[in-house]
Amino acid sequence: MKKSKITPRAYLFPMPVALIGANVNGKPNFETLAYVGIVEANPPMISIASWETHYTNIGIKENGTFSVNTPIEDLAELIDYCGIVSGKEVDKSEVFDVFYGDLKTAPMVSLSPLSLECEVVKTFKIKEIVDVEKGHEIFIGKVVNTYADEKYLTEGIPDITKFKTYTYSLNNYWKVGEKLAAAFEIGKNYKKKK
16 A cells, blocks of 8 residues: 655544633633643543643633533534634633532533543643744643533443544544444454464
């Protein structure tokens, strides 16, 4: 099979879509991000990368907290809106019905099937590591609490088939499909070719 060399980019498929919440000047603000990842399982830690000039960053640094809210298809329009407009120009505090957990400064979305309440453990700018003029700020947050609606759980665990989340890729949102195979099981069928 012939491979074509294409423009180098950070291609990862699929990318998550997450709605990041932070209080900025005492008001809830939300930012839509795809640069979100798991850093550690125990203790549970999440990383988010937000462009250094984004308004939400102010609140994250001000309070040392943020939330990660899982989107559902029914909220796609509102979540996209939060990625289009900046809290510098538009008050996004009333876009969603919000609630707060133990940290008191990480606004979470009531209609999100799954919300992670995070406390910042490390912050750095990518330009401190790589020679770039402008870039993202990276926030690593310890997941202090997780909130989920019962209707989205199966035996106490979030069930992706129940909450119809979606992903991001090349300026489009994509629905999550059906289960392909059981992880850590399908590989047991592999037989080395002679």
